[in-house]
Structures are given as C-alpha cells and as structure tokens.
Amino acid sequence: MTGTERPSLVEQCRDNGWRITGQRRVILDVIEKTDDHPDVEELHRRIRGIDPGVNIATVYRTLNKLADENLIERHMFDDGRLRYEPAPDAHHDHFIDVETGEVIEFVSEDIERMQDEIARKHGFEIVSHKLEIYVKRRP
Amino acid sequence: MTGTERPSLVEQCRDNGWRITGQRRVILDVIEKTDDHPDVEELHRRIRGIDPGVNIATVYRTLNKLADENLIERHMFDDGRLRYEPAPDAHHDHFIDVETGEVIEFVSEDIERMQDEIARKHGFEIVSHKLEIYVKRRP
C-alpha cells in the first residue's frame, strides 16, 4: 500500500479559504501534473490547451497566491524569468544544463549540513537558500 | 612586500582594445573602489557624484561589456535587480541578510568539493554555480 496521499491542490486551496473558480481548477490541475520547471508563458500555454479563456493575468495572480502560501515553489534561474514547480516533498537543489536548458533536481544532505555549519559560524540562522549548479554533460 | 598587483580596470580594458573615454574612466574608477554589491542605480548615483553627465544607458552598456569579458561579476539576488562587484580573486558565495539586505561573502572549500563530486556522479561537468544563503542574525 502507498503512504498517506497529499490532498490535491484544489483541496488545499479550499482549506485555505479560496474560492474554487473554473479558471483556478484548470490552473491547479495543470500545476499538479507538472513534473518540470515551466515559466509562466509555458504554464499559460498548457492551461489554454484546456480552457483557452484563461487570461495570463489570472495565471500570474494565482501563481503568486500559491507561492505566498507555499503551495508551489518559485525559482528564478539565470534566464531571468520566474519558473514554478509543485511544492516538493523535500528540499532539493538544481542542476541547469546550460546547453539544453534542462533542469535536474538533486539532494545532498552533506551540502545542507555544511551550509548550516557555516551559517552558524557566521552567527546567522538560515531562512532559505538556493544552490544552482550550471553544468554540461561530460563527454 | 606585497604580491603582484592586478592591473587597474582601465589598463585591463585598454588591453582589451576599449577606447578609454571620460565616462568609462569614471565608471571604472567607481567600480574599482566598490567593496559591496551595488545595483545599477546605486552605481549610477556614485558615478554622478563624480561626473553628473554620465547617462545611465552608458552605465548599463559598460557594465554589460565588463561582465561579458569577466572583468566584473554580475549577480541577481531575490530582489530581482542586477548587482555588480569587481571580479574577485577567488570564487566565493553569498549570505544575504533578509532583514537588512546586506550581502556577506563567504568561502567553503568543502562545499565546493561536494558540488564537484555530486556533479560528477550525475555525469556533469560544472560550468559555474551559485549558492545564495538567505539568513537572519541569530539573537
């Protein structure tokens, strides 16, 4: 048997007191199916594939609200646009393939631990962090 | 005695075939004196303090050219504007104090080493990387 399922985004939003509109249903649905790191334009493209009437301003507003409540994660890599992914179960960092633009997730307990240590040494407490490694495939 | 001095930015630019105009002399001078991570507006403010006639478009153009030739380093932290610092002698990463906006540099050989290792494990070669730790001061 599988572990406890996380409630759907729609349910989580309803719990947070959001009105579930037709547009939001579509937007949340698309996000839930996301297994990459699309930017707003790409998300809007996917959303329009289901309901062509959803305005991009609505997409922006919804994404901001979701990110504010930590229901999705927002990134900005070196191309300068915002990219989104569903809230991950566990923190991870990213490789970005500079040749293809592909984003690959990775986890390193060791690196996390060293960050804590060095922050502590400097008298800081970590609020969040971002590690992006720009790479190319080794021949 | 001190080690070999790095040639001034003006000299480096001249070596790269740039024309050394009055504006550039001022811009390069201000950058050379920089020991923080100012954004373009702040740099322009400092430059205007010396020569009020330097247009911000010129500042942008010069910064881009410098960054293209790796004579300065460009960052974009979570506030969404470009910030610059003189090309560092050695790679370092950044703490960003979320309460004050202050940027603090740090170096960790250990973290660098682990990044190499994990990249290798994934079949990648590192092109560059960026580690930003958003922190607040520990009480």
Added chain:
DNA sequence: TTTGCAAGTGCGAATCATTTGCAACAAAGA
C-alpha cells in the same frame, strides 16, 4: 433556491529595469 456581496476575472494600461536606434561626438592611429 435565491440573493447579496466580497472575491475573482478579463482587459488594457501602467510599471520598472533594461535595451536599442540613431544622430552627434570624440578616441586613437595614420
């Protein structure tokens, strides 16, 4: 089931940092 109304939406205009086109200007080599 209807209704009231605050929350949500579409649309176009506004914003903000950054870039660009172009005519005037000025380094630097001949």
Added chain:
DNA sequence: TCTTTGTTGCAAATGATTCGCACTTGCAAA
C-alpha cells in the same frame, strides 16, 4: 590634423509582471 570607428546621450522600445476598474461568479446565509 584628418579619418575612421567606437561611444555616448537621449528618447523610444522592450518584455516580463502588476494594477485599476468594471464586470462576473462562488458560496454562505436566508
């Protein structure tokens, strides 16, 4: 000094994101 190009200032363009506002719609309470 003259000539050739690279640079500059200015204003207009860009491109991603946000905002104002009139219209619409979920949904709680009647």
